[in-house]
Amino acid sequence: MNEIKILSPATVANVSCGFDVLGFCLDNIGDEMVIRKTKVKGIKITKIEGYNLPFETELNVAGVSALAMINDANPDCGFEIEIYKKIKPGSGIGSSAASAAGSVWAMNELLGKPYNATQLTAFAMKGEALASGSEHADNLAPALFGGFTLVKSTTPLQILEIPTPSELYATIIHPEIEIKTADSRAILPKKIELKNAITQWANVGSLIHAMHTNDYNLLSNSLNDVIVEPHRSKLIPHFDSVKSESLKTGALGVGISGSGPSIFALSKGKEKAEAVAQAMKNVYSKTNINFNVYVSKINTQGMKII
Numbered sequence: 601m602n603e604i605k606i607l608s609p610a611t612v613a614n615v616s617c618g619f620d621v622l623g624f625c626l627d628n629i630g631d632e633m634v635i636r637k638t639k640v641k642g643i644k645i646t647k648i649e650g651y652n653l654p655f656e657t658e659l660n661v662a663g664v665s666a667l668a669m670i671n672d673a674n675p676d677c678g679f680e681i682e683i684y685k686k687i688k689p690g691s692g693i694g695s696s697a698a699s700a701a702g703s704v705w706a707m708n709e710l711l712g713k714p715y716n717a718t719q720l721t722a723f724a725m726k727g728e729a730l731a732s733g734s735e736h737a738d739n740l741a742p743a744l745f746g747g748f749t750l751v752k753s754t755t756p757l758q759i760l761e762i763p764t765p766s767e768l769y770a771t772i773i774h775p776e777i778e779i780k781t782a783d784s785r786a787i788l789p790k791k792i793e794l795k796n797a798i799t800q801w802a803n804v805g806s807l808i809h810a811m812h813t814n815d816y817n818l819l820s821n822s823l824n825d826v827i828v829e830p831h832r833s834k835l836i837p838h839f840d841s842v843k844s845e846s847l848k849t850g851a852l853g854v855g856i857s858g859s860g861p862s863i864f865a866l867s868k869g870k871e872k873a874e875a876v877a878q879a880m881k882n883v884y885s886k887t888n889i890n891f892n893v894y895v896s897k898i899n900t901q902g903m904k905i906i
């Protein structure tokens with residue numbers, strides 16, 4: 601096999617109480633990428649469609665993670681990368697992660713799978729660092745493993761796969777506003793109160809337990825973030841209304857996707873997720889902000905060959 605076309609999925613990170621550690625993979629939203637072996641060694645980005653992103657290998661997250669991989673693998677070929685970008689950069693559903701993870705996953709397939717998903721995540725983290733300034737894996741891990749993942753630590757890199765209750769669906773609203781990463785970082789508290797920390801780790805523990813036991817009620821009352829959301833939600837117009845209307849409609853939980861501006865909800869069953877989509881649309885239709893809404897099954901596979 602000399603060429604492969606893949607769908608590299610969008611992902612939701614910072615899942616409520618699981619800030620910086622928990623993420624999940626979306627099913628029908630993602631970038632398409634074509635990766636081709638070449639006789640000439642090295643990495644070349646030959647096509648980018650959809651959004652304006654750098655062609656220079658060292659300035660594109662897909663190129664940086666690919667370079668990290670060939671530096672380790674030293675294959676006797678090179679690779680060309682084509683990116684058909686569907687996930688808007690900066691939307692908060694893992695646009696950079698889809699590119700960083702997609703290139704190395706596809707190259708690994710073409711090389712006969714010498715690396716496992718954790719090793720691929722480590723290469724892709726080099727790409728993510730270019731976009732965000734720090735190596736983090738909370739969008740990469742769900743893209744590469746599928747389903748829900750918990751990044752237990754980054755040094756050493758340890759990723760846990762969390763079982764996904766089968767009826768779980770996500771609804772995402774992406775308001776087309778820009779939130780600067782620097783602003784969403786600056787607004788976070790440097791210190792937190794012990795009572796909030798206790799609530800948060802109790803929620804993370806019970807959320808993971810709920811996923812293992814298919815307990816949708818426990819899942820619902822664990823999806824709370826008392827540390828980050830109260831601060832960051834101020835940057836997202838109408839967050840409180842989207843949250844309250846979605847919960848009123850029957851969503852299990854609602855939170856900020858990544859560092860925003862996208863907002864996610866989790867629901868039991870597709871019908872409920874679609875009703876939540878309508879509730880979200882109703883809130884944003886009354887504003888002058890453009891938006892997109894998606895309903896997605898949780899993608900337990902991750903990357904797909906198309």
Ligand code: ADP
Nearest residue numbers: 660661689690691692693694695696697699731
């Ligand atoms: P997201 O959370 O949606 O991934 P980020 O702000 O983390 O958004 O990443 C987007 C940043 O990464 C932008 O500055 C963009 O120019 C840069 N970038 C570089 N290469 C890519 C790529 N292939 N795909 C997406 N973003 C990229």
